[in-house]
Amino acid sequence: MLATVLIALLAGAATVGARAASTDGTLRVCADPQNMPFSNEKGEGFENKLVDVIAGKLDLHVVYTWLPQVVGHVATLPDDTDCDILMGYAQGTGMIEDTNPYYRTSYVLIYRQNDKSLAGVESLADERLKSKTIGILARTPPVSIMAMNGLMANARSFEVMGDRSSGDAAAAVIAAVASGEIDAGILWGPLGGYYAQAAKVPLALVPLVKEKAGPATIYGITMGVRPNEPEWKHKLNKLIAENQADINVMLSEYNVPLLDENGNLIKTSTAER
Structure with a gap:
């Protein structure tokens, strides 16, 4: 959320309750309510679309907690916020647990x-x-x-x-x-x-994948999750892996420049049309 920023904009830290993820048929999601192309309250962003895919695969009902992001600040969640996933979390910040990246850019x-x-x-x-x-x-x-x-x-x-x-x-x-x-x-x-x-x-x-010094310019973007819930994290990682090609096509529809692990541009069927 970086983005939504960025990286600082896209990064988020969560302190959440101990409820096991998705035990009541609800997928609780933390996302920005006004930050296209990532997410908005109308569900038009690619993070919204990915949430819909996850919820559909797991037969869950989505409930959002809207978390506005601020450039240059790290987002935090109040202690009583109970979210199963925090969208758009930058890999490697070490602030909370996260999934495997669902895209790199x-x-x-x-x-x-x-x-x-x-x-x-x-x-x-x-x-x-x-x-x-x-x-x-x-x-x-x-x-x-x-x-x-x-x-x-x-x-x-x-x-x-x-x-x-x-x-x-x-x-x-x-x-x-x-x-x-x-x-x-x-x-x-x-x-x-x-x-x-x-x-x-x-x-x-x-x-900008050839910079020799300074802050990182390439990031893997993940979903932040609560610690100590390995089965939930594994389930999300499995969904990302099984649906990666479709995720890439979805992202290309928003003209997101997608990179592989070596920093090379990935072409999708949509991008090639």
Whole structure:
């Protein structure tokens, strides 16, 4: 939740009750109520769709606890929250127990496809970026990498203001790139891919998988679960493994850049059409 952010945005920590998962026919889910393409109260996000798949496979009724995410802060749950899964949890944070990743993705560099001056850029270490105005969401990991590569002099920071979601800020970055107001933008992959689809001009999305220093740019995204419930975790891992191909197709419908364990882009049947 990172995203929903990100990683810090997407990360969550849960302190929950001792009720065994899903013993009463209910799947209790913690997710963001206003954070497309991840989730919303209308059930339109890909995390909502994945929850529906899990609930359908296990014949459970879904009940949400809405947990708004804040850029730059780690989400926490109150002690009396009783959720079976926390959606969009970044693997490896070590804050709570989590499942195997159901997708891997990275931050992406976004620029206009007709901008030949940026053709072939694969890393923020590319010297061509030093003369470019680059949009970035404040307090996200790539800010540090940009600073290390001397890219902050021309950077433009976009803030998530008040009760607006990270999607609003991401859409603003995309609009600024498309209009030529800025030369490029850096966004969390699912945000960049989703909002780039609606851009007025074709945009190139380059997964930032070749950075040599600084914070990680690639993350496996999992579901957070309560500790000491190995059977529930195993059940979720089994569902992820058995449905991975369908999950990938679903994510590709939201234009999420999917990566394998080596950081290579995965093509799905939907992406190839």
